[in-house]
Amino acid sequence: MPHGARQLGLFRQTDQHARPKHSGTLVVREVVCRSLLNRCEIDDYSFNCYTGCAHGCVYCYARYIQRFHPHAEPWGRFVDVKVNAPQVLARQLRRLPPGSVFTCSACDGWQPVEREYRLTRRCCELLLEAGFRLNILTKSDLVLRDLDVFRNRPVYLGVTITTASEEPARLWEPGAAPVEARLEVLRAARAAGLRTAVMFGPLLPLLSDTPEALESLFALARRLRVDRIWTDTLNPRPRVWASVQRLLQSRYPRLREAYRRILFDRRHRAAYCRELKERVQRAAARVGVAERLG
Numbered sequence: 001m002p003h004g005a006r007q008l009g010l011f012r013q014t015d016q017h018a019r020p021k022h023s024g025t026l027v028v029r030e031v032v033c034r035s036l037l038n039r040c041e042i043d044d045y046s047f048n049c050y051t052g053c054a055h056g057c058v059y060c061y062a063r064y065i066q067r068f069h070p071h072a073e074p075w076g077r078f079v080d081v082k083v084n085a086p087q088v089l090a091r092q093l094r095r096l097p098p099g100s101v102f103t104c105s106a107c108d109g110w111q112p113v114e115r116e117y118r119l120t121r122r123c124c125e126l127l128l129e130a131g132f133r134l135n136i137l138t139k140s141d142l143v144l145r146d147l148d149v150f151r152n153r154p155v156y157l158g159v160t161i162t163t164a165s166e167e168p169a170r171l172w173e174p175g176a177a178p179v180e181a182r183l184e185v186l187r188a189a190r191a192a193g194l195r196t197a198v199m200f201g202p203l204l205p206l207l208s209d210t211p212e213a214l215e216s217l218f219a220l221a222r223r224l225r226v227d228r229i230w231t232d233t234l235n236p237r238p239r240v241w242a243s244v245q246r247l248l249q250s251r252y253p254r255l256r257e258a259y260r261r262i263l264f265d266r267r268h269r270a271a272y273c274r275e276l277k278e279r280v281q282r283a284a285a286r287v288g289v290a291e292r293l294g
Helices: 061-067 085-092 119-129 141-150 166-172 179-191 211-224 240-251 253-264 266-287
Strands: 027-031 078-082 100-103 133-138 155-161 195-203 228-233
Touching (some): 100 119, 119 133, 133 195, 141 179, 155 228, 166 240, 179 195, 179 211, 228 266, 240 253, 253 266
Parallel strands (some): 155 195
């Protein structure tokens, strides 16, 4: 089959410029890439076998990619599959020194298309064989499929949790695995002998960033005995506000102005970030997990 859109299970066959006709449509295109492993601010390197993400998280900072890779479909309704990713990575690994790899930085490597394409799995195999370390962060329980690749290797397996409550999680992360499934990833990974991590973020103002909510999240991490805990604030990157604003207007209209100020009022945002950092540290100390904060 030539590169381009294809029919894939529940995915609609379409041409390069087609728009989904209903909310259940995901446009999948096969593309080729020239490079895969890139230098990264979060870690030494990062990679993404897919452009776009079917999880469609309302707050996703990776929406900015649409400025450089325009798509007719809205974020969450398209995925470009880099079908030659393993071959490109294998060439890069011949000349790059080993380091730590954030997996993945601009998509979820274990989003639904990975079930068939298995590109993230193969790239993880190549990286580990070449002496690299993996810091994995996902919202998908599909990652458990690859425990055989990760066992006895330098891997941190982590999940992102924005809120511990299923109902708001479905609003903010409509295509991601249920929260309980993500918690099961941590349990299973620990049982398999892996080091585990959790990202609580973005912490949603007035929803999951309160002292009570933070203590509840950290207590969850303590019960699961995770090795590392990260937190993150809501990101004002391009295209994020339009998405967040729509959800706020429909479900949390009273919070709209507070979110706008936190994202765009420079002085207010700086003060909020300072106060939130202190709030996180206090809550983590009260729960007894402060030493695990990354």
